[in-house]
Amino acid sequence: MSTENPHINLLIPLYNEEIVFDSLVERLDSLMKRSPIAISAILVDDGSSDHTSKKMKELAEKDARFTSVILSRNFGHQYALSAGMSYVDATEAVLILDGDLQDPPELLDDMYKLFKEGYDVVYAVRQKRKEGLLKKMAYKYFYRLLDKMSYIKIPLDSGDFSLVSRRVIDQLNLMREESRFLRGMRSWVGFNQIGINYERNEREQGDSKYTWGKLLKLALNGIFNFSELPIRFITGLGLLTISVSMIYFFSTLIRRFVFNVVPEGFTALLFVFILFGGVQLVSIGIIGEYIIRIFFQVKKRPLFIVKSVIKSKSELSLLE
Numbered sequence: 001m002s003t004e005n006p007h008i009n010l011l012i013p014l015y016n017e018e019i020v021f022d023s024l025v026e027r028l029d030s031l032m033k034r035s036p037i038a039i040s041a042i043l044v045d046d047g048s049s050d051h052t053s054k055k056m057k058e059l060a061e062k063d064a065r066f067t068s069v070i071l072s073r074n075f076g077h078q079y080a081l082s083a084g085m086s087y088v089d090a091t092e093a094v095l096i097l098d099g100d101l102q103d104p105p106e107l108l109d110d111m112y113k114l115f116k117e118g119y120d121v122v123y124a125v126r127q128k129r130k131e132g133l134l135k136k137m138a139y140k141y142f143y144r145l146l147d148k149m150s151y152i153k154i155p156l157d158s159g160d161f162s163l164v165s166r167r168v169i170d171q172l173n174l175m176r177e178e179s180r181f182l183r184g185m186r187s188w189v190g191f192n193q194i195g196i197n198y199e200r201n202e203r204e205q206g207d208s209k210y211t212w213g214k215l216l217k218l219a220l221n222g223i224f225n226f227s228e229l230p231i232r233f234i235t236g237l238g239l240l241t242i243s244v245s246m247i248y249f250f251s252t253l254i255r256r257f258v259f260n261v262v263p264e265g266f267t268a269l270l271f272v273f274i275l276f277g278g279v280q281l282v283s284i285g286i287i288g289e290y291i292i293r294i295f296f297q298v299k300k301r302p303l304f305i306v307k308s309v310i311k312s313k314s315e316l317s318l319l320e
Contacts, residue, residue, distance in 0.1 A: 008035075008038070008040075008094070009041070011085065013046055013099065014080075015047070017052050020100055021055045027106075042087050043084075044084040046075060046080035064312035069084060071307060076214070078182055078218070082180060093166060095108050095111070095163050095164075103159075103161040104198065107198055120193065123161070124158060125198070127200075146222050146227070149223060152187050155187070171189045177297065179224070179297075180221065181225050237283065241279050
């Protein structure tokens, strides 16, 4: 199919995926050939240290269906997706998926049917995860915690894997917030959205690039960007400690003047120090999470820097 004004873009961020790259391209090629709609792919290299970017360049130079966007360094998964969104040229929608083949690109057919029924976002809901027990539990309880805390409805067990209309992509491109949680931003935009169930595959090859540290950062972005509860928690904690202190204070007065019992020792004093010290540190930590996000936002640095964009039969175009 011609890739001029393609109906669908496939947006795929890649980071050190040299091992799985050929399998990914084979699956995408098969999808493109059998699909009745025009499809092209935007691959984003997020500062890989292996031969991923080299393979991407070679592919884009020989196949007009693929565009390769090379970032200047590793910015992170959410920023790589944001970079790819800025190069979207689809007239209808964008399928966002990871390059490790845990998200099956073949699900596009079922997603597209729902899209044509009038849904701007068709997000994939993970029914089963073929991962370690600890990670599965962490994902499960995080989404449920976020659901209770968030001021918008963020679907349970749904990641970035989704088919998103062009007008939603355009709105996401206008949102330049530094601490990015795209699945939350996607929900915040609104429009008609629906989920589709699927069973997430194991990684075909290689290891996950989302370390526990990166997962924690993403989780905190979700909580602090889409919930007012943490900052209100400080108020509640303050009121609770004042109440406890007042109860202790009046109980001490009653013991002294009614029962003539004089408090002795440093136990009570130590308790008060520990209680108030803990409350203050927790409060400072929560406020600090907001402050650090404000700090990076007001700098107004670019979210990402594109090193080069490679298209078929064209020389490497360096962007300053």
